[in-house]
Amino acid sequence: MSATFQLDIEPIRPERLLPSLNNQTCGAVVTFDGRVRDHNDGRSVLRLDYTAHQKLAVAEGQRVVDEALEKFAVEHVVCVHRIGHLAIGDIAVWVGVSAAHRGAAFEASRYVIDEVKQRVPIWKNEFYSDGTEAWVDPTKTSR
Amino acid sequence: MSATFQLDIEPIRPERLLPSLNNQTCGAVVTFDGRVRDHNDGRSVLRLDYTAHQKLAVAEGQRVVDEALEKFAVEHVVCVHRIGHLAIGDIAVWVGVSAAHRGAAFEASRYVIDEVKQRVPIWKNEFYSDGTEAWVDPTKTSR
Amino acid sequence: MKVRVEYFAQFGQLSGCDNELVETDASTVSALYHQLRRRHGLPEPGPAIRAAVNDEFADWERPLCVGDVIAFLPPVSGG
Amino acid sequence: MKVRVEYFAQFGQLSGCDNELVETDASTVSALYHQLRRRHGLPEPGPAIRAAVNDEFADWERPLCVGDVIAFLPPVSGG
Numbered sequence: 001m002s003a004t005f006q007l008d009i010e011p012i013r014p015e016r017l018l019p020s021l022n023n024q025t026c027g028a029v030v031t032f033d034g035r036v037r038d039h040n041d042g043r044s045v046l047r048l049d050y051t052a053h054q055k056l057a058v059a060e061g062q063r064v065v066d067e068a069l070e071k072f073a074v075e076h077v078v079c080v081h082r083i084g085h086l087a088i089g090d091i092a093v094w095v096g097v098s099a100a101h102r103g104a105a106f107e108a109s110r111y112v113i114d115e116v117k118q119r120v121p122i123w124k125n126e127f128y129s130d131g132t133e134a135w136v137d138p139t140k141t142s143r
Numbered sequence: 144m145s146a147t148f149q150l151d152i153e154p155i156r157p158e159r160l161l162p163s164l165n166n167q168t169c170g171a172v173v174t175f176d177g178r179v180r181d182h183n184d185g186r187s188v189l190r191l192d193y194t195a196h197q198k199l200a201v202a203e204g205q206r207v208v209d210e211a212l213e214k215f216a217v218e219h220v221v222c223v224h225r226i227g228h229l230a231i232g233d234i235a236v237w238v239g240v241s242a243a244h245r246g247a248a249f250e251a252s253r254y255v256i257d258e259v260k261q262r263v264p265i266w267k268n269e270f271y272s273d274g275t276e277a278w279v280d281p282t283k284t285s286r
Numbered sequence: 287m288k289v290r291v292e293y294f295a296q297f298g299q300l301s302g303c304d305n306e307l308v309e310t311d312a313s314t315v316s317a318l319y320h321q322l323r324r325r326h327g328l329p330e331p332g333p334a335i336r337a338a339v340n341d342e343f344a345d346w347e348r349p350l351c352v353g354d355v356i357a358f359l360p361p362v363s364g365g
Numbered sequence: 366m367k368v369r370v371e372y373f374a375q376f377g378q379l380s381g382c383d384n385e386l387v388e389t390d391a392s393t394v395s396a397l398y399h400q401l402r403r404r405h406g407l408p409e410p411g412p413a414i415r416a417a418v419n420d421e422f423a424d425w426e427r428p429l430c431v432g433d434v435i436a437f438l439p440p441v442s443g444g
Contacts, residue, residue: 015158024231027180030173030252032245034444038167050443053373053436055420057443081443088167093444102175106253109173113245113444121415122443123374135375136442139413177365193364196294196357198341200364224364236365256365264336265364266295278296279363282334 003069003077005061007052007122009084012091021076021098028102030109032095038088040136044129050083050092053121057081064115072108074099079112081122092124146212146220148204150195150265152227155234164219164241171245173252175238181231183279187272193226193235196264200224207258215251217242222255224265235267287311289350291322292357301326315339315356316346322358334361366390368429370401371436380405394418394435395425401437413440 004020014031021029039045065077078096086092095112099105117138124136147163157174164172181188208220221239229235238255242248260281267279292305301322312318315337322328329335337344338357350356371384380401391397394416401407408414416423417436429435 014161018157022232024181027178029176029178032249033172034245035170035172037170037243051374052443053371053417053420053438056417056422056436056438059420060422089165100180102177102253102256106175106249110249117441117444119441120443121373121417121438121441123439124442125374135378135439137375137440138442139411139440194295195364196292196338196341196359199338199343199357199359202341203343260362260365262362263364264294264338264359264362266360267363268295278299278360280296280361281363282332282361 001069001075003062003065004079005058005065006080007054007057007083008080009082012080012082012094014091014094014096017078017080017094017096020078021096023075023098025100026075026098027100028105029096029098030102030105032109032113033091034093034113036086036088036090036092040126043126045088046127046129047085047087048127049085049125050081051123051125052081052083056121060120061116064112064119067115068097068108068112071111072099073101073104074108077108077112079116081116081120083122144212144218146205146208147222148201148208149223150197150200150226151223152225155223155225155237157234157237157239160221160223160237160239163221164239166218166241168243169218169241170243171248172239172241173245173248175252175256176234177236177256179229179231179233179235183269186269188231189270189272190228190230191270192228192268193224194266194268195224195226199264203263204259207255207262210258211240211251211255214254215242216244216247217251220251220255222259224259224263226265287350287352289318289353290355291318292355294357294359296360297328297358300328310350313349314346315344315348315350318350318356319346319358328358335359366429366431368397368432369434370397371434373436373438375439376407376437379407389429392428393425394423394427394429397429397435398425398437407437414438
């Protein structure tokens with residue numbers, strides 16, 4: 001069993017992360033990736049930056065993946081969040097979970113991404129096609 | 144928007160399937176893979192064979208992915224099921240879904256694997272370490 | 287009337303063949319299954335056992351026609 | 366008492382700096398936030414705004430000590 005959370009300034013490569021989920025007792029692997037979309041809240045997005053309170057983000061992210069390991073019958077939990085400059089289509093966050101059965105793998109991966117988005121101190125600065133930029137505040141956007 | 148179901152006698156390679164999910168409007172990609180475990184229902188498994196009613200399986204599998212596209216706000220749905228001889232750790236079935244938002248991507252991928260396992264005429268013959276083999280009947284196993 | 291019957295997975299194991307040409311007086315898929323069930327020791331029909339005719343899922347009460355290809359499908363176990 | 370205050374994301378934009386050394390008579394994290402809120406135009410505290418002291422999440426009523434590093438964290442938007 002393992003649970004890993006990382007921040008990474010380099011592009012996220014799922015093919016490098018997947019092997020850490022392998023286990024011959026695991027029948028199910030669920031992965032989630034969140035990618036930079038070309039629009040958000042009705043505005044055309046060109047690129048974005050993610051910044052983090054790095055120490056706190058790593059500590060809180062690790063708590064999230066540890067909780068997933070505790071709450072669900074899963075074997076390995078991995079989450080990596082990108083920071084720095086991202087282009088459209090780049091993977092911003094990746095979650096991978098392996099488990100003996102698929103129910104736990106789905107539930108744990110959903111738990112990790114939901115909690116990471118709620119709790120981990122990472123912020124997104126969007127750059128729009130009209131030349132403006134803004135820090136995203138999910139408590140204020142219309143979605 | 145697209146929905147694809149395939150049977151494949153060759154090993155499933157997610158890295159070749161993932162590009163078909165790419166879309167700059169898609170913020171979320173969920174994948175599921177079901178792998179051959181080294182045990183099932185308390186018995187040690189060495190390898191297994193999948194056989195299908197191929198025409199019916201392709202038609203019913205396609206209905207499942209089409210339903211997913213209709214029921215959930217998703218962009219692309221892909222499912223590939225392996226047939227033939229599989230070794231421990233091989234991917235037996237792979238599901239990939241892309242969507243603007245993660246909720247729909249999780250729900251659709253869960254729907255596809257649940258329905259495929261319920262409805263698509265594919266059967267598993269397990270070969271055990273004691274030299275015996277058996278067709279798996281999910282209506283009879285203790286799990 | 288002659289029909290082709292296909293057996294999948296454990297049904298092939300029980301009947302000793304993948305498919306066979308059957309001379310039958312059964313008028314429905316269900317009646318045919320019951321005849322073959324006795325001959326090959328197939329299990330009682332249940333909700334997880336399905337039939338297909340000419341590569342489409344078929345109702346158990348579907349009438350048989352000469353030349354039909356009837357597939358009997360044990361509970362599926364893919365995934 | 367001197368403490369170091371760190372501002373993240375839009376709080377950095379509002380205050381015009383990532384961090385600053387602050388001379389304060391505030392006795393709690395909450396009191397310090399209210400002092401700086403007036404100075405920098407930070408938003409009203411709400412459940413999505415959090416504080417950390419010395420790289421650990423901290424209660425708003427936590428007492429301040431000389432040399433503490435206090436981070437004010439706007440609503441997170443990762444993922």
